[in-house]
Amino acid sequence: MGAELLRLDRGTLRAWSEQITAVEVAMGLPTARAYTELVLTGARRQRRLGRQLALDVPDNLARVAEGERKEYLRLMGMVVRERPEAVGMVARTLPRLMERLEGPALGKFVGSGLDMHDLDAGRAEVFLKAESASGQKELERLSLGLPLSAVSRTLALYARAHCGEDVQIRPVPARQGRKAFSEGRHLYLPERVDRYGDERDFTVYRVLAARTAAYIEFGSFELDLRKVPGEWAHPAHDESDLERFFRSFPNKSLARDLFAVVEDARVEGAMLEEYPGLARDIDTLRPDELALRPDLEDLAPVEAMVEGLLQRSWGVEHPGGGELGEQVEQLWQQIQPALGPLASVADSAALVPQLYQVADALLRKVADEPPPDPKEQGGGKGKRPPKPEGGSDSKPQDGAGGGEQEYKGLEANGLGSAMRPEEMTPDDRAADEQAREVQDAMAEEGLDATLREIRRAMRQDRGGDERSYDEMVAFLERNPPPEGGQVEIGPEREAIEREARHGGRPLDPDADPNAKGVIQPEWDHAIQDYKPAWVQVKEHKLEPDTGAFVQGVLDEYGAEIRQLRRRFQALRPEQLRRVRGVVDGDEFDLDRLIESRVERRAGGTPSDRIYSRHHRNQRDVAVAFLVDLSSSTNEVAGETGKRIIHVEKEALVMIAEAVDAIGDSCGIYGFSGYGRDHVAFYVAKDFKDPYDDSVRRRIGRMSHKMENRDGAAIRYAARKLMEQPASTRLLVLLSDGRPLDCGCDAYYDAYAQADTKVALRELRQQGIHPFCITVDPRARAYLKEMYGEVGFVVIDRAETLPQRLPAIYQRLTR
């Protein structure tokens, strides 16, 4: 190639040779080859073009995610052939575009840009950068595809049904390109799929979710090296056994890929066995997935072997044909024991050393052979120091160190394994480390449990493990001063409040400085007893706000509210109920009538209560809504960009309308405060207040404040409820599920949860029905412990609360 370049253009050769080594080192041999090919194509057309490509392409190529580079070069090749004059422009704009589009849509968009280029080069560039309106519009149109946000909840539920863990779906971080993966806890899926532009795009997501969830379901992350024969690297702190396993080989990437091929085949086998329906989807997509794999001829021998093995596991027999095909078939036979129905991840791992040996031998052979054309060598290659045995030497690291150089594996093409234990968060690592210790201890007693089981047990057991010390610190730092609201504070009130401040606490304009405190007990789980007279709660009536909030709610939900009112009006339970046995009424009561006839025949004095009458029936329900107004409710809820507090307030307006329509008696309260002396109980609507505009504006006035001492607020709300004469009393607590008050005394974790639980229990004893609604998107395990004795529900998308709250209420009181 060098020779041909020399013939074509000396400048191009110089530019190319300056770049090629770096390209190969950074992006691997196949990419380097394709790059060279592109430069050649360009140079054949126009001398300057070759040089331009040689210089421009590497930097831009580096901006493209690994798995997309092949596609980038392919598209550039197309541009070189069809619109050489647009090469520079496309080379520059393509990387950004590839983040947003893929497949046919990408080709189409670039095509439009090229057409435009004929007329006006400047406009075309603006178009391709999607800076012009037409470009943006076209981009929108073409990037229709399927965004993850549209399906992530469905997929999360689907994955949860599969592995029963609290799996979340998260977008693949930008630095990882587009490839889906799991680190053992969650599923990372690409932000958008537009491979087909039809229902199959969902199938792509579904298969990705199933595959990544299968690693969790079938225990890929549960490798226990004690069960794998061999000598493994000395364990490092907070390192998973998978990582330790890879580290035990001098060429980590090679070991990793070999393991991935075997383990993927095992997991896929298990998956297809368990879920025959999935097999159909995988079959549908397989040809297109295979098309994305590199050509075996483009690869160095060892890479070709690994890739061939992978393609073999996808059903391609004798991949590459000839000698390679034979070799792959042979290795495939060796792998079979790890693919049986009873095989586990340990069986996959156990096979890696022998595969590794074969690959390693091949690597050495290649290294010892004189390179076919020395001129072509970028240099620095061929002197591979053989590393004999597994080292506990280096800490885990990626990239081009030591033995890694000769093997640019699956990863280099962005097509490597979707198991990424290295992506685990430090918290998860720490949790695993603990689980491993428990596992060891159990093993000594002859007990067997998987890390997953232990983790789950630990989560439930501790109940309050969720907030670490660090998290507390982070919380305190992020805890902003309470929102001021729009009310002007008069100078005298301000002075009073300044005085009322404690320890430099910012003042709360909604606090009534003259409010009388009520002293309440609190449950201390450490002493398993109440601390009497421990908490002071003050009640503050909220001032109506300007009405802007309510207007916003009416604008957004007006139609829904009207519907809701109709629905709840219809629910006024048997508004007219038949009362039997009255002296006069609109109908005879047959039973009584007959009785009286019988009585008369028997010679007695018949009763004259023989009528029935329709009578207005009282539902006789009193309900208190109690809303957490702590600072954590200032977090953004879901994709709408609204804050939790905002959504909660919207929900309150909706439910207030519904409850008003059904005719139940209702109170609407919020709570916050700081420390046990300053629990604040805010009143938007007391039971005696009629539901009117000022109530709605008081709800509008609610804002996020400071802490939430749930137990205290629950007890205080219970007082209010017990003053109501109703026969059914109901407390609905709306919170983000984290009772927390870091005032002068500590109210968090197990203590806070125990107190909340006990407070709810007290309510039940008083005959109040508590029901808890939390919008904690993380659905922590402790919720069950805290709320389990009473009803509760976790709303996984807070932004749906305004619709769901009335439905929940309807269900609660049906």
Add this chain to the structure above:
Amino acid sequence: MRIITPDAHDFEIDQAPWYLPAGDEVQLFETAWQAKLPVILKGPTGCGKTRFVAHMAHKLGRPLVTVACHEDLTASDLLGRFLILGEETVWCDGPLTTALRHGAILYLDEVVEARNDTMVVIHPLTDDRRILPIDKLGASLQAPDDFMLVMSYNPGYQSVLKELKQSTRQRFISLEFSYPEAELEQKVVEQESGVAAKHAKSLVKIAEKVRRLTERGLEEGVSTRLLIHAGTLMARGIDPARACEVSFVRTLTDDADLQRSIHEVVRDFF
């Protein structure tokens, strides 16, 4: 005055209803019957409570009188009422009285649906007096030794207006029911629907997965009954995925995302 009591034969169970025990419930029930203790069966709908009672009634050789409770059920509906037949006034026994006279098992199904003031009439039957006062007849009936009161109730109901009053609940022994273990449930589905073992197995696996979603907004998991429905359709040649679709995917929830995810779980198997 003439008293009309429905015939005991009408309530006798000829064929043994097939029931696969999940634990010690058969023994406990039998003992409770011998000891004249009333029993509550607690558990989600469609998990085998009704079938269990029928099975036990047959096993103990007692007639079974069943009342499906509802909101408008009155004390008279249970006890009985006067009727006029031609010139004659007769008393017609309600199911409770009937059961008492025949020494039957009285099964009050979904008892929370009935109003609490209706349920008061059973209280005297549940203490050791075991009597049933019928004011209208001016008489009290003594329950024979064979008589047993059984009610069922679904705690997943979550309506605060329809909770079983403590004063009622505390009179009963309670047997907890839940969906059967996978292996058991598979047998039940297979036996009841006639679907092939392979498909019954898949149905049970689907159910296991779907039931995991109850903490995530699903009100109640798929019941054994619904699995049997799906199996029955499948055994009669309906496409499996379609059979699941109409038997439970559509009915379990109105939440579109949840519905879709259940649909996808079904698709994994068929």
